[in-house]
Amino acid sequence: MEVTQIQQETLKEIARDLRLDILDMTTKAESGHPSSSFSAVEILTALYFAGQLRYRPDDPWWPARDRFIMSKGHAAPLLYAVLARAGYFDRQLLWELRKIDSPVQGHPIQGLLPGVEATTGSLGQGLSIGLGHVLGGRLNHLDYHVYVLLGDGECEAGQIWEAAMAAAHFKADRLIAILDYNKYQETGPISREMALEPLVSKWESFGWQVFEVDGHDMREIIQALQAARAAANQPAIIIAHTIKGKGVSFIEADFTFHGRALNPEQAVKAREEILCK
């Protein structure tokens, strides 16, 4: 499927609105991870709003649905903004992020909101859960795909590589990981804190088909998703090169925004920048 110019423009508008929602949610909550959410906006926009994910908001646990698992749970604001926009729940809930008695928890909790497939926030766990969904699909004779969004720092966790080895062993070709490779973890640049490279050959050597894309180019992301679904007998990973804080220049320039919301003045400036793009 080729993405038309008009679709591209619509998707860009959705991405812009999602960034505004993330900004408002985290600013209101006075906490959260806006920069880790911003880097994956185009990835989720392509999945949910360009026909790449099979889902039914009015029947959220439809057994044949495609699964999306947000393994980098700190990007919860992005997940919530996407799910609300897709129609899983009332948008007003977004402003209850991190408030008492709210299902919109700081990190996603399975069972509290429709569309939230897994409890994540302790990093490294989502890929294993995704593999379980793939094996379950096989037993239940359902042909859905399972998409798992990984953080780059998260790939330092041993469990990721346990799951990577097992997914190849079980020939889990319905499992598609997407790596939000924004090059920063909490305390600094990945390359300085814990060398992850060479990532492509690591995943290849674990038996995965690897694609690399510009993680802010939705046309590229969609093409990679289509190619990943075509991979037979092996799982696939799309390494999406992204920019942490994408869309707001002063967040892009300062990795210490990880785990930090913007204050109201910064939020005004950020909003202007997002709207200009």
Place this chain on the structure above:
Amino acid sequence: MQVGAKAGLSLGKPMRDVFGKALLAVCKDNPKVVVLDGDLSNSTKTDHVRHKFPERFFNIGIAESNLVGVGAGLAACDLIPWITSFSSFLLCNAYDQIRLAVALSNINAKILGSHGGITLGKDGPTQMGIEDLALMGGLPTMVILVPSDAASMRAAVRAATDHVGPVFLRSSRVPMPQIYSEEATPFEIGEANLVRQGTDVTIIACGLMVGMALDAAAALAEGGLQARVVDMHTIRPMDIKTIKSAAQETGAIVTAEEHLLQGGMGANIARLVAEHHPVPMRFVGLADEFPESADPEDLLKKYHLTSNDILKAAREVIAAKNR
């Protein structure tokens, strides 16, 4: 002397074999049951399922974190995963995964921790699950089951599979004395079994220590003292009613478990007794030290987990009550 002999009980089959057969039986009855293994199927005896239902059996390898995560994914597909390994390996390697993906998510997954306690013996403390009940105690949604004989193991596997929600089942390598008859094995999650009537003291035990408690009760009876014995097969939710009536009606309680005293069954019972009806208590269990490799019987003696230890504790607590 053999556990249960003093009480006139015969020894059953090793608990791991009983578990393996019981798991096979629920797999036959319920097509939704799937079994995940951490490359120990010949020790945990899940290999029965491996041979009979290969399509529903997954060896995830020596990777407990992934083992639990994959199980959580399967549970989300309306299947009933039994996630199996040694108690110590599962809990100590994959506690975070059990905490988030199973307990906090409150999914319908079952966890078998085999080789609980010290009676696995010669393989030593690296393999012993002496803290599993305490660790599982830290997970608010987790039902915790410790069967005390073959019949109750079979009933527990069935009850755990039928229960909707996370369950931890502790098993052992060794045989346990036959306490229940197969036809009449009461096993309701959260309802302790009264296995011996008595009014002078109550011994509340779980697992292997139930047989030991019955031995101790038989010895007490020779001196004219009647001990009540309670099989606390469910550590959570704990049967408060049975504990309360034990305190009220016998006025003295001994607890016995093959587990650390720190954070174990006895500590939880003590909290409830203190709150509802304080009476003198004594605790049989592992003190704060790591055990060692040895023959199970030598270990039980050295680490004070015998019917004699229970007997001594019972005499002490009865004396304290009469003071």
